[in-house]
Amino acid sequence: MELGFGSAPDIVKTKVRSSGMDESSMIACVRTDRDLDFGVRKGYVFFNVDSIFLWYTDSGEIISYKFTGMTEVSIFPQITGGIFVIGGGENGIPAAAFSNACMKQFYKLKDLITKVIKGEELKDSDFYLQDNRDLCPKCGNAFPEEGRQVCPRCIDRRSLFLRVLGYFKPYAGRFALIMFIILVHGMVSSVVPFLSGRVLYDNVLNKSAVPSEPAEGIYGYIEFMLSRESVAALGILILTILSVRILHQLLGILQGRMVAGIMPKAVLNIKSDIYKSMQKLSIGFFNLRQTGSLMTRIQSDATEVMYFFIDGLPYLLVNIVILVTAAVVMISMNISLAVLALIFIPLLFLISYRMIPRLWHLHGKRHRSVRNMNSAVSDNLTGARVVKAFGQERSETLRFERINSRVRDAELDLVDYDNKFFGAYSAVETVSSLIIWGIGSWFVLKGYPGMTYGTLTAFVAYVAMLNGPLDFMSFIFRWWSLSMNSAQRIFEVIDAVPEVREKDVPVRKGVFEGRIDVKDVSFSYTPDKRILDKMSFSITPGTYFGIVGKSGAGKTTLINLISRFYDVKEGQISIDGIPIKDLAFEDIRKNIAIVSQDSYIFSGTIAENIAYAKPDCSFKEIVSAAASAGAHDFIMKLPHGYDTVVGHGAKDLSGGEKQRISIARAILADPRILILDEATASVDTHTEQKIQRSLDDLVKNRTTISIAHRLSTLRDADDLIVIEDGKVVEQGTHEQLKKMKGVYNKLLQLQTKALAIKGAEEYE
Amino acid sequence: MSNAGEIVEYDLLIKEQMEKVDSLFEIELLTPDNTVFTRTPGGFLTLEYKSKTYPRINVFRAFPFTQPMRFISIRDASEKNEEIGMIGDLHDWPVETRELLLEQIGIRYFTPRIVKISSVKEEFGFAYWEVVTDRGDMKFTTSIWNPVIRIGGNRLLVNDLDSNRYEIDDLTKLSRREIKLIDLFL
Structure with a gap:
């Protein structure tokens, strides 16, 4: 803004x-x-x-x-x-x-x-003001989600709908066939009441009105034949009804199977579209959004959208077909009775329209109370030690009872209202069929033209047939809106353009020497806060380079830029004299490896994790990389050794163990440039020593950039820079900087004294 | 700079840091005897305490719902709002000063009071509210996950997406229709 x-x-x-x-x-x-x-x-x-x-x-x-x-x-x-x-x-x-x-x-x-x-x-x-929630120009409400410049009330649902429909394009032929089956299915289902009502009573059972010769047309002839040969006709009729029923079922099954055949593929396509575009996107996109909401987008939004297309859309069509055919048949049988029956439709519609939102509401309330209960249970179980330690079992039980009783109340409310809703609904249905029966019978008694007992029976059956579709219509709109909102969120991801893009014809360097030049680089994530301000320095190939600075000084940002997770806005970074914007992504990724403090372990075996950057490496390489990272020993002590499955829901490794695996990963990648981003910050001193030892091997013969909070780790660096407010304020070796008596020396003094006060051993 | 001077400088630095840390663990107690509060022309307060003048102060409650008159924190107007000291119980203070402090509390904790709920519509995971408050008609959007919290008895607070607050004094005074509208969040 x-x-x-x-x-x-x-x-x-x-x-x-x-x-x-x-x-x-x-x-x-x-x-x-x-x-x-x-x-x-x-x-x-x-x-x-x-x-x-x-x-x-x-x-x-x-x-x-x-x-x-x-x-x-x-x-x-x-x-x-x-x-x-x-x-x-x-x-x-x-x-x-x-x-x-x-x-x-x-x-x-x-x-x-x-x-x-x-x-x-x-x-x-x-x-410039970033990520401010603005007002929607259309409805005047604030956009509910920060960073999402869309008002869910005012999105263009129709074009979204068409776009989702686009995912079914490859299946257009089958889709058309499904539509056709739906049409036939709907019509077939409207034939049964006609056969079992009108034809059975009027033409087969009714002996009083046997016409002496057939009326005009095929139907007239059939009527004539039916009434003459009543026993045979009854048999034929029953067979016809049976076969219509079978046809109806078959069509239903066929339709279901065809839909099920297309839908999973379309869901798969849309999900992999989202996933693909997410992989393409730059780190910046992920930093601005929460992982949780992105997961929701892939998982539930895609399912939500497709669910509507799987379940909602075909049923909508079925229901429309049934509604229309039933209405047409009713009108053609007897127009006044048809009008009488259709008059009740708006009333039923009104009941659904007024009562269903409340029903949803109560469903929501129950859902919420169950969720609260679940989180209370999980709180209690995860905090079991604390509960026991403070002897709070009784109060916890009471708390649970309170939450539990809320679930009970919500459940009761829901059941209660559900009964009310169906009560009202069926009351109207009963009254309307009673009225049809009453007036219809009166018509029959009065000998109203075209009004027979069979017509009446068929009629009542048709009235009953309308209920289901009407019920469905009353909530389909809400469903549609929700699914279009999900669709919008999905397309937002699919349409996002990556900020960092590879050049059309990138320079392919193969193996880097490892010289890095940072020249007049300025950078900010958001336009209102500058992180780096005209920063310049050079790193000689094969040396150990340290970066010192307070948190927020721009250390990690610098590394993000050197690895090209972000693009510099002003100035230039070059590796071996070539601007990194010109280098191929593949080369950058092959030559630069990062070991950061939050080492990430993927789901898979330890061997796969180590070989992540070089999947085709030999087992020997894996073992020797693990050994140089000091990880071999602990891996061998695991019952399944290198084949141990780690990651989500599997074997949990300690922070130091994960760290050593990620170091082994970096060793195996054998990068020309190694970046250590607070690699030992989150482990205890003992583990740190072990890691430090494995790093010593790793840094040999390559350019190493190291960020560390503990200055002691950087003492051996060939060159050090101190950055403050996005600028390089001091540069030199540890000894030179100490003699300079500037920022570095002050930090050093503070750390030493702070340690001295704590009684820890002197680092100096 | 001589070596000795340097050491003194670092020691001062360390001392300063330690004092800052210490101040986090101690609470200064303000009393009517050791303070002078004065109202500024702009309607804010200045404080003189321990021979220091704070041209503008903020008054925070420690327990805004359960102990509105006790445990009052007086803080400076800097961006960090650092604490100057705490007041134990406003009842023990002279009426004039108490009124001054309560005026500031009134400004800080100002919350529109909802007198009528016209509509609450739940759509797309958000709830859109239209209400009448003692300060005029307001429209706002809340999340649907616990936007309403109960603060003792029948008093309710509604939090919108901007973390603005709205108060409902007494749940029992709402009409049946209004209760039905917000029932989901209770």
Whole structure:
């Protein structure tokens, strides 16, 4: 989001112009949603070089505050919102109030105005606000998910629907066939009541009205034949009904099988599309989003979407066909009775429409209470030691009972309402069929033209046939909306463009020498915060290079850039004199290996994990890599040795063991450039020594970049840089830096003294 | 710089760090005798304490729901809002100062009171609320997972996605229709 005045809403610009102010002098604008009494009021705060202005949209007046004599502006935070205060210390005056919805903008405004007051220059990036939840221009509600610029209420569901439908394109022929079967299936099911009602009673059983000669048309002839040979006719009729029923079942099975044949393939396609595009995406995409929500996208969203297409869509068609054919048959049999029967449809529809949301609601409530119960149980079990240690078994039992009783209540409410719903529904159904029976019988008695006992029986059966489809129609829309929302989330991933892309014709270098040049590199993840600021240094091939700095100084960022997980925005990084943007991804990945503090172990055997970067290596190589990483010994002690399955739900390794496996992985990869990102930070001293020992072997004969918090680990480095606020402040060897008595020395002193105070052994 | 001077400098540095750490473990007790609170023209408070003047202070509650008048933390106006000290019980303070502090508490803990719930619609995993509050009509969006928390008795707090809060004083005063609307979240 951009706060520059150019992006301000038109009403503000118009107001500024009509008040005779100079629009072009205005710098930035934010909206506010409260007045100083914290009441709801829409307004805008904007400023130029000498004043701040506040305008409430319901007032004609623009309030202004001059900067002269103003030392600072600040935000007075509340729980629900904040107050924008102008003037410093005891001279501070509240100028505007806002809710939390505007909090980020106001903080940005504060920064901008502070710069203006201090006479500093404003940069474009100062106006940029990342990941702010904005209001939907269509419905005015805030976008519910941060970083997702889509309002789920206002998405274009129709085009999404068509796009999902695109996944069925390869199966278009079969799809058309399914549609046809559905059509026939629907029509066949509407034949049975006609046969078992009208034909049975009127033509086979009714002996009073045997016509002397056939009426016109085929049906007339059949009628004539049926009434003459009644025993044979009964047999034929029963056989016909039986075969229609069998046909009906067969078509149903066929349709189900065909749908089941296509759907898993389409689901597979959409899931692998998501997965493929995720692999393509750069690290930046994953850092901005939570892993959990991405997993949901692959798993449940894809299933959610497809479920609608598997279950919803075919049934929708079946139901439409049944509704239409039933209605047509009814109307053709007797129009007045048909109208009478159809009159009740809206009523049934109304009941579903009014009651089903509540039913969903109660389902949701039960679901929620069950979820709460599950998490309470899992809390208790995982915390069993604590519960026992503090002797809280009784109170835990009571707590569980309380939660459990909530589940019971939710269940009872649901059952209760379910009964009410079906009660109301079947009451209307019963009343409507009673009325049809009553009036229909009256018609039959009165000898109403075309109204016979058989017609009446068939009619009542048709009325009953309408219920299912109507019921279905009442919730299909909601289902559709939910599935389109999932579809939207899926396409967001599929459509995302990777930030880091390989050059069309990349330079293929093969094996690197390992010289790295960083020149005037500036970088920021978000435009409002600069992490690296014109950083320059060089690393000689085959040397051990250390990077020191406080957390947040930009160490890991630097490594992300050298490994090209992100692209530099300004300046250039080159390896062996070639800009890394020109190098082939394959070469970079083959030549650079990273051992970081959170070593990741994939599901699989230990051997597979070690051979991750070089799957075709020999068993001997695996064992010798493990040995140089100091991992061989502990692996051999496992009952299944190198074939031990590790990772999710399998054998759990300790932090140090995982670390050594990832070092073995790096040794086997035999990279020209090795990056150690706090490789020993998360293990105890004893393990650290072991790891350090295995690293000693690893760093030989290659360029090594090491980040470490404990300066002692970097003492042997050939070259060290100290970075602070994104800049290189000192460079040299350990001894040189110590003599410099600058930042490095200070950090060293602090660490040493801190250790001394703790009684730990001296490192120096 | 001489070697001795250097050592002093580092020692000072260490001392400073240690003091900062120590201050996390000790709580200063503010009393009516050792403090002077004054209201500024802008409606904020200044504090004089231990011969130091804090031009603007923030007043936080430690137990906002269960002990609204006790355990009040006075903090400075810097970005870190560092604690100056704590007040044990506001009841023990002279009325004038108490009023001043309560005014600040009122500003910080200001929460719109919902007087009428017009509609709550649940869609796509979010709940869209339309309510009437004592400060006007408000529309907001909440998550559907526990957006409403009960704070003792029948008082409820609703949290929206921006972490704005809205208060419902008394659940029992809501109409049946309103209770039905929010029933899912109770």
